[in-house]
Amino acid sequence: MNQDYENLINSLISDGYLKMPLLIEAFKKIDRADFVPEEYKNSAYVNEPLPIGFEQTISQPLTVAFLMELLEPKPGEKILDIGAGSGWTCAILAYATSEEWLKSKIKNQKSKINEETEKRGFVVGIERVPKLKEFAEKNLAKYGFIENGIIKLFSADGVKGYKKEAPYDKIIAGAAAKGDVPVEWKKQLKIGGRIVAPVGNSVVVIDKTGKGKYSRKEHFGFSFVPLIGGAD
Numbered sequence: 001m002n003q004d005y006e007n008l009i010n011s012l013i014s015d016g017y018l019k020m021p022l023l024i025e026a027f028k029k030i031d032r033a034d035f036v037p038e039e040y041k042n043s044a045y046v047n048e049p050l051p052i053g054f055e056q057t058i059s060q061p062l063t064v065a066f067l068m069e070l071l072e073p074k075p076g077e078k079i080l081d082i083g084a085g086s087g088w089t090c091a092i093l094a095y096a097t098s099e100e101w102l103k104s105k106i107k108n109q110k111s112k113i114n115e116e117t118e119k120r121g122f123v124v125g126i127e128r129v130p131k132l133k134e135f136a137e138k139n140l141a142k143y144g145f146i147e148n149g150i151i152k153l154f155s156a157d158g159v160k161g162y163k164k165e166a167p168y169d170k171i172i173a174g175a176a177a178k179g180d181v182p183v184e185w186k187k188q189l190k191i192g193g194r195i196v197a198p199v200g201n202s203v204v205v206i207d208k209t210g211k212g213k214y215s216r217k218e219h220f221g222f223s224f225v226p227l228i229g230g231a232d
Contacts, residue, residue, distance in 0.1 A: 097121020
């Protein structure tokens with residue numbers, strides 16, 4: 001691992017933003033430099049958002065760590081990532097939900113993997129800008145997640161979620177919704193599932209406790225690019 005990246009991850013851990021062993025491992029395995037444009041490679045390990053084109057950014061590592069900790073991804077879960085951008089969050093989620101499966105695949109390349117014990121997760125990434133979807137696909141190809149059926153990317157209107165692959169265990173968004181979390185996201189969430197999403201300058205955590213029943217918490221003091229409806 002690049003020393004600067006290791007230092008960044010260690011600072012996220014020491015500052016209390018990165019806690020779950022599964023997420024720490026995912027951050028270590030998924031190099032942020034693989035998901036930034038060439039002209040920003042030298043800034044990949046700085047704890048700041050970086051431009052990826054089309055008025056979008058790859059989020060600040062601190063913010064991604066905070067969102068992921070709130071989401072609490074687990075092995076075998078199906079997660080919807082709205083505003084996939086560069087593909088970095090998709091990749092972290094893919095590793096976190098499929099870690100043991102990936103390790104078994106590497107270890108047992110010529111034998112059948114036990115799908116019952118080695119849980120494989122599934123991440124659906126939605127990106128409204130086709131060129132950014134292509135950028136994400138190129139970045140994710142370095143890790144084989146799409147090839148192995150762990151990630152699917154779609155160019156679509158994230159405001160509507162993605163009904164074709166619903167229901168989801170978890171839903172995460174990297175752009176701020178206007179007013180409140182879209183109703184469609186709640187409908188596409190399993191009972192017992194969780195949404196972590198920016199709304200304005202806060203991060204909202206919604207747990208689906210029953211049919212049409214939800215609990216809600218808010219964390220304030222963040223800044224995100226706006227969630228824009230429609231597909232380009």
